[in-house]
Amino acid sequence: MILPAGRVNGGVAPPSFHFFTTLSRICIMGLPKFTRPKGDHEELSCNLYVANCGPAVGLTLDGIASAFSSYGTVKGVYPADESGCRVIVSYCDESSAQSALKALNQNPCRDLGGRFLHIRYSVERPPCQVRGTDSVQVYLEASELNIPGIYLIHDFVSAQEEEQLLAAVDARPWHSLAKRRVQHYGYEFCYDIRNVNTQQQLGDLPSFVECIFEKVPLFRKLHEAADISLDQLTVNEYPTGVGLSPHIDTHSAFEGSIYSLSLSGSCIMEFRASVGDRDTNNSDYSSNFVRKAIYLPPRSMLLLSGEGRYAWQHYIPHHKVDMVKNTMIRRSSRRVSFTFRKVRKGPCQCDYPEFCDSQKEKQEIGSH
Ligand SMILES: O=C(O)CCC(=O)C(=O)O
Numbered sequence: 001m002i003l004p005a006g007r008v009n010g011g012v013a014p015p016s017f018h019f020f021t022t023l024s025r026i027c028i029m030g031l032p033k034f035t036r037p038k039g040d041h042e043e044l045s046c047n048l049y050v051a052n053c054g055p056a057v058g059l060t061l062d063g064i065a066s067a068f069s070s071y072g073t074v075k076g077v078y079p080a081d082e083s084g085c086r087v088i089v090s091y092c093d094e095s096s097a098q099s100a101l102k103a104l105n106q107n108p109c110r111d112l113g114g115r116f117l118h119i120r121y122s123v124e125r126p127p128c129q130v131r132g133t134d135s136v137q138v139y140l141e142a143s144e145l146n147i148p149g150i151y152l153i154h155d156f157v158s159a160q161e162e163e164q165l166l167a168a169v170d171a172r173p174w175h176s177l178a179k180r181r182v183q184h185y186g187y188e189f190c191y192d193i194r195n196v197n198t199q200q201q202l203g204d205l206p207s208f209v210e211c212i213f214e215k216v217p218l219f220r221k222l223h224e225a226a227d228i229s230l231d232q233l234t235v236n237e238y239p240t241g242v243g244l245s246p247h248i249d250t251h252s253a254f255e256g257s258i259y260s261l262s263l264s265g266s267c268i269m270e271f272r273a274s275v276g277d278r279d280t281n282n283s284d285y286s287s288n289f290v291r292k293a294i295y296l297p298p299r300s301m302l303l304l305s306g307e308g309r310y311a312w313q314h315y316i317p318h319h320k321v322d323m324v325k326n327t328m329i330r331r332s333s334r335r336v337s338f339t340f341r342k343v344r345k346g347p348c349q350c351d352y353p354e355f356c357d358s359q360k361e362k363q364e365i366g367s368h
Pocket residue numbers: 234236244249260261314337339
């Protein structure tokens with residue numbers, strides 16, 4: 001089923017929705033109006049910045065509000081950022097905030113399971129940040145992204161198929177990378193050269209992926225080249241909060257269509273493309289890039305093709321909580337993705353030479 005805009009995960013609340021809140025009252029573009037003070041600034045305020053506290057450490061915003069209400073009337077509790085472990089507690093008056101800070105800062109909080117809180121008076125976020133320099137609009141539908149060649153189908157596999165696919169990979173050996181685990185089928189992907197060794201075939205893709213292949217033609221309605229034969233599979237297992245650095249899958253390694261199925265947990269995937277002059281000394285994610293993001297719920301299948309595959313970098317931010325349409329979605333204990341690709345046998349001849357290692361190589365040889 002392809003999901004209509006405005007619903008998350010088929011309208012069914014995933015477990016992480018226990019931890020969501022509406023931020024629109026105090027947020028602009030997803031960033032709260034109040035933030036952590038810089039240095040040792042200690043000016044009395046009705047708003048407290050509370051660290052080591054929030055949905056990512058198992059506390060609900062309601063539970064936090066209730067614990068802080070012992071010291072005065074709490075107007076609201078809001079995520080301070082996307083980490084899920086820092087909140088703003090807003091009181092009606094400064095004296096309540098002062099009492100709470102004195103009682104709870106660096107002390108175990110009995111009403112929050114004995115948790116040690118780190119509390120400061122909060123300050124107003126500078127106006128440039130309130131405008132949201134680091135926030136990026138997260139869409140639910142690929143069509144809203146407006147990047148040619150990117151498609152998403154929700155509920156691509158059933159909950160039962162998801163369970164079977166996870167059981168199948170969990171019964172096989174994982175290979176540990178620094179922050180996540182992987183399995184490779186068909187051909188091994190070598191991270192040091194960001195390419196595959198085409199001389200070394202690992203065998204056919206395993207039979208447990210047949211239920212996925214049967215449904216790939218569903219993409220034909222969206223994209224005419226959808227029935228390409230895929231021969232390489234990388235399974236990634238990301239623990240909570242682990243993401244993936246910005247990259248374009250090497251053109252010379254894989255052909256045009258890349259499919260990625262999300263299982264077990266959700267994440268947001270961001271896309272970025274450089275605009276104007278690129279400042280090579282500035283590696284800041286938000287500088288000189290146009291950025292867009294899409295929410296990938298469990299059981300959804302993403303297709304990267306054309307411009308979206310060849311010219312846009314994709315990556316998964318390292319967040320424990322994703323902000324989606326003013327809703328906080330806590331990442332679950334793991335996300336497992338199945339990325340299917342077709343190994344390229346000759347050089348890439350795409351229309352994006354600027355991003356193409358095959359065509360750059362040719363230019364370099366030509367200029368010698
Ligand atoms: O986990 C995903 O969905 C994406 C993986 C990916 O981009 C890659 O392996 O190149």
